[in-house]
Amino acid sequence: MLTLTCPNCGVAADETELAPGGEAHLKRFGPGASDDDFEAYMFARANPKGIHFERWRHAYGCGKWFLAARCTATLEVFATYPAQSAAPPEAVLAAIRARRPGWEGRS
Amino acid sequence: MRYSGLRVIAEALTGHKGWKPVWRDPAPQPDYDIVIVGGGGHGLATAYYLAKEFGQKRIAVLEKGWLGSGNVGRNTTIIRSNYLLDGNEPFYEFSLRLWEGLEQDFNYNAMVSQRGIINLIHTDAQRDAFTRRGNAMILNGADAELLDQAQVRAMYPFLNFDNARFPIKGALMQRRGGTVRHDAVAWGYARGADSRGVDLIQNCEVTGMRIAGGRILGLETTRGFIGARKVGVAVAGSSSRVMAHAGLRLPIESHALQAFVSEGLKPFIDGVMTFGAGHFYVSQSDKGGLVFGGDIDGYNSYAARGNLPVIEDVAEGGMALMPAIGRARLLRIWGGIMDMSMDGSPIIDRTPVEGLYFNGGWCYGGFKATPASGWCFAHLLARDEPHPTARAYRFDRFLRGLMIDEKGQGAQPNLH
Ligand SMILES: Cc1cc2nc3c(=O)[nH]c(=O)nc-3n(C[C@H](O)[C@H](O)[C@H](O)COP(=O)(O)OP(=O)(O)OC[C@H]3O[C@@H](n4cnc5c(N)ncnc54)[C@H](O)[C@@H]3O)c2cc1C
Ligand SMILES: [Zn+2]
Numbered sequence: 366m367l368t369l370t371c372p373n374c375g376v377a378a379d380e381t382e383l384a385p386g387g388e389a390h391l392k393r394f395g396p397g398a399s400d401d402d403f404e405a406y407m408f409a410r411a412n413p414k415g416i417h418f419e420r421w422r423h424a425y426g427c428g429k430w431f432l433a434a435r436c437t438a439t440l441e442v443f444a445t446y447p448a449q450s451a452a453p454p455e456a457v458l459a460a461i462r463a464r465r466p467g468w469e470g471r472s
Numbered sequence: 473m474r475y476s477g478l479r480v481i482a483e484a485l486t487g488h489k490g491w492k493p494v495w496r497d498p499a500p501q502p503d504y505d506i507v508i509v510g511g512g513g514h515g516l517a518t519a520y521y522l523a524k525e526f527g528q529k530r531i532a533v534l535e536k537g538w539l540g541s542g543n544v545g546r547n548t549t550i551i552r553s554n555y556l557l558d559g560n561e562p563f564y565e566f567s568l569r570l571w572e573g574l575e576q577d578f579n580y581n582a583m584v585s586q587r588g589i590i591n592l593i594h595t596d597a598q599r600d601a602f603t604r605r606g607n608a609m610i611l612n613g614a615d616a617e618l619l620d621q622a623q624v625r626a627m628y629p630f631l632n633f634d635n636a637r638f639p640i641k642g643a644l645m646q647r648r649g650g651t652v653r654h655d656a657v658a659w660g661y662a663r664g665a666d667s668r669g670v671d672l673i674q675n676c677e678v679t680g681m682r683i684a685g686g687r688i689l690g691l692e693t694t695r696g697f698i699g700a701r702k703v704g705v706a707v708a709g710s711s712s713r714v715m716a717h718a719g720l721r722l723p724i725e726s727h728a729l730q731a732f733v734s735e736g737l738k739p740f741i742d743g744v745m746t747f748g749a750g751h752f753y754v755s756q757s758d759k760g761g762l763v764f765g766g767d768i769d770g771y772n773s774y775a776a777r778g779n780l781p782v783i784e785d786v787a788e789g790g791m792a793l794m795p796a797i798g799r800a801r802l803l804r805i806w807g808g809i810m811d812m813s814m815d816g817s818p819i820i821d822r823t824p825v826e827g828l829y830f831n832g833g834w835c836y837g838g839f840k841a842t843p844a845s846g847w848c849f850a851h852l853l854a855r856d857e858p859h860p861t862a863r864a865y866r867f868d869r870f871l872r873g874l875m876i877d878e879k880g881q882g883a884q885p886n887l888h
Contacts, residue, residue, distance in 0.1 A: 366780050367771070381781045385771035387725070387885070404871045408723035408814045408883065412712035414774040437726070437772045440779075 372445050374427040386420030388412075389432045390452060390471075414438050416461055416468060418453055421445075434461055475579055494659060495539075495666035500673050503699030504532045506853055507691060509678050509714060510707035511535025513544035513654075513839065514831055516661035516672075517846020518704060518853070520578065523668035525847070526854035531670045534693060536677035540658030543708050544839065546776075546808035548731050548765045550744050550753065551840040552589050552649035553614045556605045559864030559876040560817060561612040566861045567844030568614070568648060574843060580660030582652050583758070588743040589649035590619065590627075592793075593642040598748055602644040609646070619643045628745070630796050638749035638792060649744060651755050651763075657842060681717040681828070688718075688827040704829045704853050706845075709774070709809025711832035718825050722832070723814040723870050725885040727768040728807045729836045730778035732786060734800045736760030745793075752789030761803060764790060768810060768836065778807040810836045812885040817876035820848050820858070820865040829853055830867075 367380040376382075388410050394402040411417075417437045422430050430448040434457050435441065443464060444457040453471070461468055473479075473492055483490055506522060508515045511533050522528040535541075551571055553564035575582050593599045599618075606616035620642045625633060633640045666672055673695065680692030681703070690699035707714045709726045741756040754764040766786035769778050783805065790797055813819065813833030818841065820831050831849045834841060848862035858865075864876055875883055 379781075380771075380779065387772075400871055405721070408870045409721040410712070410723070410725055410885075411721065412725050412772065414710075414713055414726075417772055419772065438774045440773065440775055 367440060367442070369421060369433055369442055370445050371423040371426060371429070372431050372447050373423065373429040376423070376426055378423060378426055382423065382425040384422045384424040386422055386430065389418040389420045416443070416465065416471075418471065420448070475581075494663045495672055498671045498673065500532065500534075500676065500693075500695050500698050501530075501671065503690065504671070504701075505530040506702045506704065507531075507698060507700035508533045509691070509703065509705045510542070510710075511539040511658075511662070511672060511674065512542040512706065512708055513540075513657055513661070513842040514708070514834075514845045514849065515704075515706040516540075516658055516665060517842050518706060518831070518849040519665040519670045519672075519846075520661045520668070521847045521850035522854060523665060523670055526850050528850075528854055529669065531665075532698070533665070533670060533672050534676045534678055534691070534698070535672070535674050536694075538674050539662050539672060540655055543808040543810070544658045544842070545655050546731060546806060547654055547836075547839040548753065548755070548763050549651040549654045549839065550589065550649070550755065551584075551652055552646055552744075553840075554589070554591065554605065554609055554616065554644065554646045554649065555878060556608045557876055557878055558612075560878060561608060561614065563844055563848070563861040563865075564840065565609075565612055565614045566847075567841050570843030570847065571652065571840075572648075574660070578660045578664040580656060580663060582656040582660050584650070584652050586648050586650040587755070588645060588647045589746070590624065590643035590645045590743065591746045592624070592640050592748040593644065594638045594640060594749045596641075599642060606644050615646055615648050617645045617647070619645050627743075628741070628794075630740070631794050632792060635792060651744060652839075654839060657839075661846070678714060678717070681825075683718060683825055683828075686824075686826055688825055700827070702827045702829065702853055704831060704849055706831040706849065708811050708832060708834060708838065711811045711830070715823075715830060718823065718828055720823060723867075724833050725772055725812050726774055727770070727810050727812050727885070728773040728775060728778045729765065729768045729810045730782055730786070730805055730807045731763070731765045732783075732802060733757070733804045734762040734764075734797070735803050737762065737800060747789050747793045750785075750789035750792060752786060752793060754790065762797065762800065768812065774809055776807045776809055778805070810834070811838075814870065814883045814885055815875035815877050817878065818845070818865050819867055820845065820852060820862045821867045822852070822856075823867070
């Protein structure tokens, strides 16, 4: 059972309370963008085996979105952080490096 | 060696000393005309048809583990061609026809069993949708029948027909659908490819691609550099990882899907059945175990094991459909990593790198596609043009807004 702590309400929620929302920190390309940029934003994903930054919604709790850093190979959760972050905060990166010393950063 | 009934009898009389290994175990050559990455069903079928139908030579298949260690040996073995959309149905019907002649074609018993598949109907709206789908199937040369409740009851009297929330009102049936022994599909294609000179190289992981001037030159592997004029990648759940070696980002996410097998029971489910009110599909193996499954876990995963909530959800689906299974014990559970594409449909196409071709995005319905996927990928690799039934499976459909969205739900990586 995957358990993530919601940074909005502080509840340690089981995955049954949560709705996954896919890759985080995508830069939005909307009206006026080129077709290529829009396609990449809409459909292309990094999909790494390893550390993944992703969106979650506390669907059956406070209802709010948040972000998580998680390993897709071991399902280990390193940290959760506010949805309003444009990039993973330093504390999140430090939590990852503490567990994965050789980690080379976001692909 | 050709397999036959006579051969089995002859071997039985001589102590079974004449059987030979089914394929060679060659060391990689320095270079090949065509290298296929991935020794699953699709990669092996591609190599087989390249050699047999398209007259290609100097072919290798590189597999990081052992042949058939991926999803081809992990699936719930259902085959069918009951799709709605023009981009899909001709392809899957082509595949079903290849299944029908496969065992004779590759001289191997793959236990192709056309035991029929029914998709249960629970509401009037669902009956309308399935009627439309059945008509689309018939227009594409496939078979489809609409069953009423009495007909379903005659087949499976123990189903929960009068469930207050999900009464069973009928079914869409495809009699030519069924199941196939999945491992034997990998072995049969492997044997057929090997006997036509294809090098099947196991324990050989592709770790990089050598690309110069926009053209592929070969592959870095755990067994050294292997040169190639053309490379076809068919690695299912590892698609994003392997194609990242060419600097490509795919419209694909990798997700875990689980499969379940119960203890052996006396025969009581003759065909394949899908519950239309939840997500649950079931058949009974020749050994008596109920083989069933449901949804993916829902978040990116490369862990070939699933989590508990889906197990509960699948068990609830099974119980809602046929309460009789409540006392059967679950024997085995496992997971596989699915290449979930953004519209639920696959890709068989060239890439921006010359000589590099891609086959993937099968979601969790790629087993039934194995023969046609191999044939169409071989067609593309050998002739540099798409097979007529696979024309829609292009990368640029996302750019051009021509998604093949079978369920009409919009583009998201959790479809089917
Ligand atoms: C639980 C489950 C149930 C399913 N049920 C059904 C079903 O009922 N009907 C249906 O139609 N489909 C079903 N599927 C889907 C189907 O199994 C897959 O879509 C299909 O098998 C994928 O194609 P493949 O056989 O080539 O994949 P695989 O067998 O996974 O082959 C890919 C191969 O590539 C190899 N590889 C990966 N990376 C590298 C590398 N870097 N170098 C070299 N080799 C590499 C892997 O080791 C693997 O052997 C199911 C899947 C699962 C997991
Ligand atoms: Zn919350």
